[in-house]
Amino acid sequence: xxQALQFPVLAVREPLVLxxxxxxxxxxxxxxxxxxxxKLGAPRLHVVDLETGKxxxxxxxxxxxxxxxxxxxxLVYLGDHDGRFSCxxxxxxxxxxxxxxxxxxxxxxxxxxxxSDRVIIGNEDKHIYCFNREDxxxxxxxxxxxxxxxxxxxxxxxxxxxxLRGDLHILDIKNGTVHWSYExxxxxxxxxxxxxxxxxxxxxxxxxxxxxx
Numbered sequence: 001x002x003q004a005l006q007f008p009v010l011a012v013r014e015p016l017v018l019x020x021x022x023x024x025x026x027x028x029x030x031x032x033x034x035x036x037x038x039k040l041g042a043p044r045l046h047v048v049d050l051e052t053g054k055x056x057x058x059x060x061x062x063x064x065x066x067x068x069x070x071x072x073x074x075l076v077y078l079g080d081h082d083g084r085f086s087c088x089x090x091x092x093x094x095x096x097x098x099x100x101x102x103x104x105x106x107x108x109x110x111x112x113x114x115x116s117d118r119v120i121i122g123n124e125d126k127h128i129y130c131f132n133r134e135d136x137x138x139x140x141x142x143x144x145x146x147x148x149x150x151x152x153x154x155x156x157x158x159x160x161x162x163x164l165r166g167d168l169h170i171l172d173i174k175n176g177t178v179h180w181s182y183e184x185x186x187x188x189x190x191x192x193x194x195x196x197x198x199x200x201x202x203x204x205x206x207x208x209x210x211x212x213x
Contacts, residue, residue, distance in 0.1 A: 045069065045076060045088055059093050061086060067111040067151075070119070072133065077119050079108020085121060085129070087136060097136035101125065111151040113159075118173065120159055122148025128161050128169075130176060140176035144169060149189045153199070162188035162201055168211075184209065 047057035061078065069078040075096065076088040083105035087096040106124035113120050118139060120130045124147045130139040146165035153160045158179065159171040166184035171177065186205035193200045198212030 045078070047090060057090070057093055059088060059090075061088055061095065066107065066109050070112045070114050072114045072119075075133075077112045077114060077121075077133075079110070079112065079121055079123070081107040083107060083123070083125075085112075085131070085136075087119075087133075099129075099131060099136050099138065109149050113152050113154045115154055115173070120152050120154065120173075122150070122152060122161060122163070124148070126163070128152060128159070128171065128176070130159075130173070142169070142171055142176045142178070151191045153192050153194055155194045155199075160192050160194065160199055162192055164189070166203060168192075168201065182211070 045057075045059040045061045046055060047059070048054065049056055061080070063084075064081040065078055066081060067079065069076050071077075074090045076090060077086070078088070079085045084098050084100050085108060086098045088094070089096045101123075104125050108121055108123050110122040114133060117133050118130055119133045120128065122128050122144070126144050126146055126148065128142045128144060128148065130141070131137065132139060142161075144161060144163040144165075145167055146163040148161065148163050150162045154173060157173050159173050159176075161169050161171065164187045166186045166188055168182045168184065168188075169178055170180040172179060184201070184203050184205075186203040186207075188201055188203050190202050196212075198210055201209045201211075203209060
């Protein structure tokens with residue numbers, strides 16, 4: 001990819017542009033109106049009717065949850081402050097599976113991105129984790145070199161990540177192999193955005209960076 005172009009940031013902290021190939025925080029193209037909304041309230045997952053605001057479910061899931069959950073069909077994916085990553089089934093109101101790094105218990109502050117068969121999230125332990133969406137099996141992990149607060153973005157077979165050291169990586173969604181990397185030198189806490197073979201990242205140095213063809 002070409003060298004970054006720099007544009008002064010005016011009032012944009014987390015630019016977000018979605019296209020058909022992009023999965024961001026678990027969102028998918030919606031073919032019917034949403035009936036329910038899932039939100040987090042420590043330590044419960046609240047399911048609310050979108051039209052009436054009536055509480056439908058309260059599911060005990062974890063300790064404090066700092067980030068947004070991601071929803072795929074009737075499944076909710078979320079990471080908590082104790083380092084657990086969980087899948088919750090809204091139909092039966094129970095946790096389907098949970099993954100924990102037994103060596104360290106550092107928080108998940110980013111939100112997960114979900115595809116048809118995988119769910120991917122960054123952690124304070126500097127790693128990006130890719131799980132089997134159905135059973136929680138760990139597919140691969142990648143050490144970014146610094147803590148991860150920004151949610152990863154999936155575009156086709158590519159996973160775009162950013163960390164607090166300002167390192168950008170494009171990883172292969174199949175095995176976590178690094179296809180491309182770049183050092184901004186400034187922390188990234190907001191989520192990247194992808195559009196028309198370009199991606200955009202806002203850094204703490206006050207610039208919006210654009211990469212691509």
